[in-house]
Amino acid sequence: MSFILLHFNYVAVAILMMAGLFVVVSSSNLIKRMIGLAIFQTSTGLLYISLGKVSSGTAAITVDAASPEKQALANHLDPAYVAQYGVAGVVYSNPLPHVLILTAIVVGVATLAVGLAIAVRVREAFGSVEADEIEVLSRLESAQAGSQA
């Protein structure tokens, strides 16, 4: 049971990723696909953050060892645990995944903006944002190019 609970995060993240990916590859509507892509990217972040969580840890903002905050944090923890995994008497969560995911989120929104901008232009050029309709129009255009000569 505890194995399942302690791995629930990963399974949930996997399902979220699948949901996002499914929306991307199954939708015909370009906007919906972008939403799916955003979910897919966000859930990647959840995976990283899960990896960086440390039990009873706190956000990686250093606190003064003598401060009341530190006392409060350490009070109900096993001292051996703190001594082994803490830094200067405080247990922190791993900051590295946070940094990476900050970057990934920003990349995600950049992609989203560019993708939507292209989708808007697609709509202006083709009068539709449905991939299958655009496909038909593109095919038609290719065929016309073939018969012009």
Add this chain to the structure above:
Amino acid sequence: MTSGGDLLIFLALATPLFAAVAIYAVGRMPDVRETLTVIASIALSIVTISMFMRVGAGNPPVLTVARPLAGLEIAFRLEPLGALFAVMASALWGVNSLFSIGYMRGKREANQTRFYVCFAFAMFAVMGIAMAANLFTLFIFYEVLTFSTYPLVTHAGDAAARRAGRIYLATLVGASLVLFLPGIVGVHLAAGSTTFIPGGLLTGKVNVVTGNVLLLLLVFGAAKAALMPLHGWLPAAMVAPAPVSALLHAVAVVKAGAFVILKTSAYIFGSDLISALPAATWLLWVAAGTIVIASLVAMTKDELKLRLAWSTVGQLAYVTSAALLPAAAGLVAGGLHMLIHAFAKITLFMCAGAIYVATGASKVSEMRGLGRSMPIVFACFLAGALCVVGLPPFAGMWSKFLLITAAFGTQTWITAAAMIVSSLLGLLYLAPVAIRALLPPAGDGSSGGFIRPYGAPGPVVAALAITAAGCVALFLFADAVAAYLAPIARRVP
């Protein structure tokens, strides 16, 4: 850099190339164009003959042009076989030009300039092949030859010609890329270079399995030699006009194929290795089969050029057999046969062209009695035919004699038998063409319908007479040629 040998090589390559450009430039003036062609062929012959002399004197010209990768050079170096090939090709270029002038004008063919330009390009390629110092250089020019002759094969421009062109390209390029090139790469890999070395580059460097594979790749890859089953392009290419057939069969293309096989056998494998490889024996069977089957097929063909084409397939297999016999003597015989067959076959094709241009007849059955009106042509045809069959006083006798002796000497009964059978068959399918034509026409004699009032054009007859004379002359000089070629059969010291 010694004594101007590199200059000769440069000239041998530059003359046809320059001729091609010049012919293109003056394409609108037929007289100038054709004069240029003849002058170029004479100039080239002079160059190749002086190279021939140098090789004979033991001072072969050498030239290295570029080295694209380590162990990979574009380099030239003459040796007896190549010198012979170069002389033969350049001399026949002149004769064939003479013939072409008569034929093309007589037939009022379209795109004549393209024909002469491509022809000159093909000669450029042939020079490169003849002089190549290694397989890599040879391959490059081998491909140039394929592509420069492609427009010639499709000269007529109709559907049949295009179809033939497709078969031509597909077979030759396909075999080159899929078999020949991997074979060359394999040689390079095994020996670290592809240079032709007397006695064999690969001697002592490959095991039997690798040797077998490489031999098969290289022999089949040189598809221009038309070994079965890669012979289909040759009969198909018969749609081209007669001068092109002459080029394909005598001057350049198939001879290049035969030359490559001889050269590979002599300088890449060496006769010691060849004798040790089972693949050589398999190939001898294939060649023997090709010889017999081609002769049998030739008998069934009524179309004269087609019959000649099948005859070529068979005769080429002679050269292939010669190259693969487990005796060095075979190489000399093969070289000699390559030369003699060139003279004989070009005579036959030019005769076929002369008949066609004069009477429009292309089928053997239509030619009965024509000999009365065109005695010179048919006499020359008979000379060529007997030369191919191998009867004295024609040069063909010597090469066949040497070949069959070599086959007996190495107890390669199958080859010996195939050659004897095919010679007899040759007598049956080639000689009667001329003999029947020279006999009185059957019945009313209506078959002599000339489309030209004065028979074949003068240059055409002159050209075929020259080569027919060559068939006889070589009978006298065959020994000298064989002696000249003797060094190629030398073993590793």
Add this chain to the structure above:
Amino acid sequence: MISFETLYAAAPALTAHAPVLMVAGPLIAACVAALSPTARTSWMISVTGSMFAAWMALAITGEVARHGAVDYYIGGFAPPLGIAFYIDGLGAMMALLVSSAGVMASIYSGHSLAAEVRAEKHTHVQAAFLLCQAGLLGLVSTGDAFNAFVFLEVSSIGAYALVAIGEKRDRRALPAAFNYLIMGTIGATLYVIGIGFLYAATGTLNMADLSARLATLGDSSVVQAGFAFIVVGLGIKAAMFPLHGWLPGAYSFGPSLIVIFLAATATKTSIYLMARFIFDVFPDGAAFGRNFIAWVLAPLAATAAIVCSIQATFEREIRRILAFSSVAQVGLILLGLSLATILGASAGLFYLMAHALMKMTLFMAVGGLAISLPARRLDDFAGVARDAPWSATAFAAGALSLAGAPLTLGFLAKWRLLEAALNAGQIWIAATVAIASLLTLLYVGRMLEAIFFRSAPAGAPRAVEAPVGVLAPVLVLAGLNIWFGLDASLPEQLAGAGAKALLAGAP
């Protein structure tokens, strides 16, 4: 013979910072280009920035040849804490390739862009192009797996928008760009997931550190999944068959500037990164890596080489022919790498450079013709050789090289590939290369036949020879195709050094 060691040596102070300057140069130039007042100044900045990057790449290449791999600690922090650049023979080769492609493309864009994009957008187009270049250069020099993702995205985001602005000529550029964006982002995200798994297994992001730590781990499901995600993600970016769906559209409809640059570099850099992971990061001990190469990579690459060559034969639009050909050639490059021998890898890398050169020549020549000819289909190019002989000649040089005609670089590339395959005893790979060459000949023949031997139908629009600014780089590249065909010592040494760096311990 040009010796690799004699390549340019910069002042020591400059050489020491060359790795980061090579990336920062175009990045800063991108900002300046965006700030510049006119289209013309932005073009000049673009050329300057690219040339600066190429200068730095040259300095690095010389440095690597003399002293071996170059490390550069950004921020002064040693890895694994800090991000470190690590440029060995392979990285130097890629950097030189990307930056020289950038120089050529930027020079070329001076005239070609005017015909394709409205002048007011030029400053931004050049900025995006420079960002794309900076991204790819960062990608090939970084030694940090996550940093590679960031640079992958820097280059991609610029590229998506640049492909999309091809809509002025052909509105199909928009869906193509959108598709490219979706596929590219999925690829990048899968890569990030893979990196996440590797991070979970090792706790580090530095490639050298990853490699050392993975060597001590056994096979675990996490490492295996990480490997799979990284390869599939990069496979999408590298247009590895069957993940190449985005490429034909993007290459067909984008404006010349970005298409020539992408065709020469984009898939190549992803192949580079993939090779890094397969051969460097995942140690030889990881058995699934070997199996992957033998049972997945090589067969897929072979399929690509054959199937996409056939597809190219049946395409009607000239750029689509070239695009499908690119996918096929990616297959050949991967086939070379999949041999996993020094000879094989160096043949693959040699092919990679050769393909970059020839495809760039081809797309440039087509782009030059398209300035005056509003044509897409092969038939529209009939008889162009008569109207624009120089462009057509350059095209022919590139096409012959692509087909592997002797005396061109392409031939030597095929030669080396065959040699490597035979040497490794992989007859079937040699056969695939030979058959793919044959198929290549078919579509190259079709293109050359149309351009040179057919005459334009009466009344069809006629091409005008491309302007000098466009023609000059095209002819230089066409000349290089031939020059390297006669003396390939330079690319050969680069590829050899790259292969040695890639397979440090292999036979």
Add this chain to the structure above:
Amino acid sequence: MIALPSSLNANLVIGIALLVMLLVVAGAIVRTRSLLAAIILFSIYSLVSAVWLVVMDAADVAFTEAVIGAGVSTIVLLGAILLTRGEVEKPGWRALVAPALVCAGVGGLLIYAAAGLPALGDPASPANAHVGRAYLEAAPKEIGAPNIVTAVLASYRGFDTLGETAVIFAAGIGVALMLGFGPHASPLPPAATIGDHHVVLRVSAKFLIPLIALFALYVQFHGDLGAGGGFQAGVIMAAAIILHALVFGLRDTMMAVPPRLVRSIAALGVLLYAGVGVACMLNGGAFLDYDYLFPPAFEKQVPGWLLGDPEHAHHWGQHFGILLIELGVLLTVAATMLTIFYGFAGRTVEAIRQERGA
């Protein structure tokens, strides 16, 4: 299996509950055929995940997810559906087979990998034991910023952040290239008439906008002490201006903050960031090595007490380096967000006008 401290269980339960909510929302997004609903659900998704991130101790990420995921993304998506309209049609089940297989493949691989991943919160897992822990130990000494995330982001992995800023800049360029030019993107749309009636709105906006800007600055400069930094601040700053546009009309905003200027600021931000790197290099350090931001001779003159830590006068460079590059990030992010907004909003006005005309 490690001994579970009691507090984890509470966290664990909350985390799992939030994840279940995420799953439900994601399922709803997959199912819904209304684009508007999908966007709102996506916004909710972002917010819930931000909460989950807080539970996971990722305060900075949570902040960013909230402003970017739930804020910017939603605005852009809404702008996009306004410009494109259309609803999602339900595809036949046949069209879903291939996508389902792809997703099943990916999901299967993920779950296969998940079984081998360390348990949630394992402090001894490789991920937490190696580099991550090294940062916790080294950063206070080497960098001096209390927020380790900021220290890593801006200093150790400052190059990543430069790349990320470049990505944002590239996105701005991309959107500008797509939507920012041409006849459809007239820079001066007509003055909005709607806002005129809403005096309350205008007055309160006038009051709010400076406050939001001030908050942005707080987030900016507080970044090395607590959660926050250039990204979040940049977005908030852009939000202030967007609010202005919403209340006073796009035309007035564009007059006050012209699009061309905004695009230049985005470039300047990246330039500032890269310039800091080059400055460090010129002073003898590596690229982005803030210890060399000022020449050593200059640095010696700075009294140690200035930063309250006589031992580490050294950190002076790190402090100012981080400050400067965060400023660069702020400029680029704020300007790019505005460019994106201008792009979509400018088109929107145009689209509405066309709609009315047609």
